[in-house]
Amino acid sequence: MMENQNVTRDEMKRHRARKTTERTVPQWVSFAVAAGTFGALLWLERRRPLRHGQVESKLVRDARNLAVAAVGAVVNGLAERPVALLIARRIEKRSQGLLKQVPLPTWIETALAVALLDYTLYLWHYLTHKIPFLWRFHVVHHVDLDMDVSTAVRFHFAELLLSVPFRAMQVRVIGVSPLAFTVWQTLLFPEVMFHHSNLELPASWERRLSGFVVTPRLHGIHHSIVRAETD
Numbered sequence: 001m002m003e004n005q006n007v008t009r010d011e012m013k014r015h016r017a018r019k020t021t022e023r024t025v026p027q028w029v030s031f032a033v034a035a036g037t038f039g040a041l042l043w044l045e046r047r048r049p050l051r052h053g054q055v056e057s058k059l060v061r062d063a064r065n066l067a068v069a070a071v072g073a074v075v076n077g078l079a080e081r082p083v084a085l086l087i088a089r090r091i092e093k094r095s096q097g098l099l100k101q102v103p104l105p106t107w108i109e110t111a112l113a114v115a116l117l118d119y120t121l122y123l124w125h126y127l128t129h130k131i132p133f134l135w136r137f138h139v140v141h142h143v144d145l146d147m148d149v150s151t152a153v154r155f156h157f158a159e160l161l162l163s164v165p166f167r168a169m170q171v172r173v174i175g176v177s178p179l180a181f182t183v184w185q186t187l188l189f190p191e192v193m194f195h196h197s198n199l200e201l202p203a204s205w206e207r208r209l210s211g212f213v214v215t216p217r218l219h220g221i222h223h224s225i226v227r228a229e230t231d
Contacts, residue, residue, distance in 0.1 A: 069153035097175015
């Protein structure tokens with residue numbers, strides 16, 4: 001009877017592990033969130049523009065930036081997501097990585113993983129500015145003559161491809177679950193769109209928010225034509 005109980009417990013553990021590794025945010029949800037955020041910010045930019053006047057036609061810029069984004073989305077779908085999820089599923093089964101060393105409720109582990117992925121992404125961004133080879137691709141994002149929500153998706157596909165090994169390292173070292181990775185991906189695009197948008201926030205909001213998140217006005221400094229400010 002004890003043997004049967006042990007077998008049942010083992011089966012339950014395996015079932016739980018299998019369930020956890022299969023839990024992810026569906027891609028259509030991530031796409032819907034990104035598209036909804038893009039549309040909302042596009043509308044808000046027209047209502048409350050931070051910078052007035054355009055160097056280029058907005059229609060031409062948006063079409064070009066979205067074309068660049070479409071190529072990047074294909075690369076992301078074929079390279080980053082499959083690789084990251086493969087590693088995340090192995091990590092979940094083997095309980096590897098920083099966050100797997102302490103038993104945590106799923107929601108706390110997910111929140112910590114999202115925060116750590118976001119903060120360590122800064123290291124990749126720093127490298128794209130400091131390593132000339134990487135800057136050659138990242139500069140495509142910075143040479144946009146105007147800046148608005150469409151700039152947020154203007155990344156050279158080669159930069160996205162080169163970031164895959166770094167993303168794999170992030171997932172492995174932190175111990176990111178498939179659920180946490182897809183939550184992070186879902187939140188990342190609205191976040192990037194927000195701080196690239198040409199949206200003027202009320203001064204009181206700007207003061208409060210800029211202390212802990214990147215705001216459109218604050219991020220505008222990073223897109224300066226003066227390289228020292230850009231860095």
